[in-house]
Amino acid sequence: MKSLSLFVEKDTTIHRMNPISKIIYVFAAIVIPMLIGNHASALLVALLSFMLLLWAQVFRKVIPLMGFSILILFSIVVIQGMYKEGNHTPLFTLGSIVFYQEGIWFSAEICLQVLNMLEAFSLLVLTTKPPDLIESLVSKGLSPKFGYVLSSVLQIIPQMATTMETIIDAQRSRGMKMEGNLLTRIRAFFPLIGPVVMTSLISVKERTMALEVRCFTSKRKKTFLNVQQVTLQDKIFQGIMAICVAGSLLWRFVR
Amino acid sequence: MKKIIVNDLKYKYPLAQTLALKGLSFSVEAGEFIGIVGENLSGKSTLCQALVGLVPHFFKGAYGGSVVVSGIEVATSEIAELALKVGLVFQNPFTQVTGSKLTVYEEIAFGLENVGIDREEMKDQIDQALHLLDIYKFKDRNPFDLSGGQMQRMAIAGIIAMRPEILVLDEPTSQLDPQGAEEVFKAIQKLSKEGMTVIMVEHKMEKIAQYSDRVMLLHQGEIIDFDTPGKVFSRADLMGYGVNAPIFTQICKGLGAQNQTNALYPVTLDEAYAAVVKTGHE
Numbered sequence: 408m409k410s411l412s413l414f415v416e417k418d419t420t421i422h423r424m425n426p427i428s429k430i431i432y433v434f435a436a437i438v439i440p441m442l443i444g445n446h447a448s449a450l451l452v453a454l455l456s457f458m459l460l461l462w463a464q465v466f467r468k469v470i471p472l473m474g475f476s477i478l479i480l481f482s483i484v485v486i487q488g489m490y491k492e493g494n495h496t497p498l499f500t501l502g503s504i505v506f507y508q509e510g511i512w513f514s515a516e517i518c519l520q521v522l523n524m525l526e527a528f529s530l531l532v533l534t535t536k537p538p539d540l541i542e543s544l545v546s547k548g549l550s551p552k553f554g555y556v557l558s559s560v561l562q563i564i565p566q567m568a569t570t571m572e573t574i575i576d577a578q579r580s581r582g583m584k585m586e587g588n589l590l591t592r593i594r595a596f597f598p599l600i601g602p603v604v605m606t607s608l609i610s611v612k613e614r615t616m617a618l619e620v621r622c623f624t625s626k627r628k629k630t631f632l633n634v635q636q637v638t639l640q641d642k643i644f645q646g647i648m649a650i651c652v653a654g655s656l657l658w659r660f661v662r
Numbered sequence: 663m664k665k666i667i668v669n670d671l672k673y674k675y676p677l678a679q680t681l682a683l684k685g686l687s688f689s690v691e692a693g694e695f696i697g698i699v700g701e702n703l704s705g706k707s708t709l710c711q712a713l714v715g716l717v718p719h720f721f722k723g724a725y726g727g728s729v730v731v732s733g734i735e736v737a738t739s740e741i742a743e744l745a746l747k748v749g750l751v752f753q754n755p756f757t758q759v760t761g762s763k764l765t766v767y768e769e770i771a772f773g774l775e776n777v778g779i780d781r782e783e784m785k786d787q788i789d790q791a792l793h794l795l796d797i798y799k800f801k802d803r804n805p806f807d808l809s810g811g812q813m814q815r816m817a818i819a820g821i822i823a824m825r826p827e828i829l830v831l832d833e834p835t836s837q838l839d840p841q842g843a844e845e846v847f848k849a850i851q852k853l854s855k856e857g858m859t860v861i862m863v864e865h866k867m868e869k870i871a872q873y874s875d876r877v878m879l880l881h882q883g884e885i886i887d888f889d890t891p892g893k894v895f896s897r898a899d900l901m902g903y904g905v906n907a908p909i910f911t912q913i914c915k916g917l918g919a920q921n922q923t924n925a926l927y928p929v930t931l932d933e934a935y936a937a938v939v940k941t942g943h944e
Contacts, residue, residue, distance in 0.1 A: 613754055625776045
């Protein structure tokens with residue numbers, strides 16, 4: 408089954424943690440370096456996330472994401488290193504191009520922040536089943552309708568892609584040219600998009616009815632098949648994160 | 663005890679020129695298996711939707727008369743509350759999958775979660791539904807990985823788990839291959855034997871004749887006949903309403919072989935065999 412979910416099935420402590428604890432970690436991992444505002448704190452959090460990813464046995468899945476980000480971050484380093492406003496201390500030169508210490512230092516901060524976010528979010532999505540995550544949020548007050556949209560989209564979009572492939576095959580079997588130059592592809596687009604949109608609308612209507620008869624709009628208080636336990640470890644972890652965030656906030660004002 | 667009482671039910675879809683249902687009146691006893699037959703646009707699906715409250719709550723439009731299911735007036739009750747009394751299974755198994763759950767087990771729990779069933783009770787009801795529909799072995803599979811027949815049985819299980827008193831099925835096998843259709847029919851037969859009231863729209867007349875206690879013949883939003891399969895399928899004007907009799911009935915009509923007991927044409931294989939033997943066509 409094709410799914411947009413990035414969840415990696417493993418049996419580790421990180422996987423077993425309550426999704427809310429992981430959301431709190433994401434928040435803390437992003438906010439703490441911002442509040443403290445130095446490279447060391449950002450580096451420390453990035454290292455912590457790196458270790459947690461290794462512990463959860465999902466680090467290999469993060470590498471492609473990092474590879475994609477590195478390309479963008481590299482361009483930030485180059486541009487900031489050369490042209491940041493206030494650049495005045497040359498660090499090194501490449502031919503006639505001068506890179507400045509202030510720009511490189513500033514871009515390093517951005518890179519570390521991005522790395523932090525990437526690692527923290529990866530930890531969340533790679534170790535948490537989407538329905539568990541959504542159900543945790545719904546149980547904490549997120550609208551069930553919004554929660555349904557978030558969780559269903561991961562499976563329904565691949566289903567729509569399958570439907571589109573079927574329609575492409577059907578149009579191709581009727582002699583329509585689907586491949587070729589830009590003009591051919593533009594010509595093929597309209598006979599394709601019509602049935603795709605219509606089929607999707609019909610599916611949405613039918614699925615809405617199916618949800619209705621399964622009490623989706625019931626005003627009763629929802630219960631959950633998979634109750635996400637908040638263990639003692641979760642409570643300790645959440646407490647530590649709260650203390651770290653509060654400490655960083657204090658540092659910010661006292662400094 | 664009457665489970666369904668429909669009185670002078672009229673309905674017109676928004677923007678439609680004519681009534682989809684033209685003053686239907688009938689009742690259904692508890693535990694009955696009712697087959698609904700009729701050509702396209704005869705009002706079969708609209709009637710199913712009216713029994714679960716989609717008409718008039720989901721589909722707006724002009725609505726008149728009354729539908730009472732398990733003592734609840736449909737027009738004044740919410741669909742979510744009605745769903746606990748009457749369940750509806752649609753023809754397309756794919757669009758009945760919520761898409762928000764990763765396993766069959768969780769998928770079946772969806773309705774129960776929505777009405778706040780206690781977790782242990784929920785598990786008990788899911789297990790029973792899975793066993794009843796013979797899909798327990800698929801409980802850990804992704805719903806989209808099932809075949810059409812398995813998926814439709816999962817859809818039925820999702821409804822059955824909510825323990826409705828009435829099950830309405832709108833052409834549940836129309837998009838399935840013969841094997842998938844057979845799996846679904848066996849499951850429904852099982853439910854019927856358990857005492858559930860079943861209303862089933864279907865174009866497979868042999869199956870309708872085999873399982874139904876009574877058959878409702880609809881045509882252009884009106885009830886033409888509502889009687890035993892033998893009486894309905896023996897009608898000389900059946901074809902005029904766009905409905906073919908079961909193949910056994912057609913053969914026996916050709917041979918002039920009628921049931922010995924009621925002088926009607928046979929509707930099942932066993933009846934046909936007995937009638938043909940009786941008339942010496944063996």
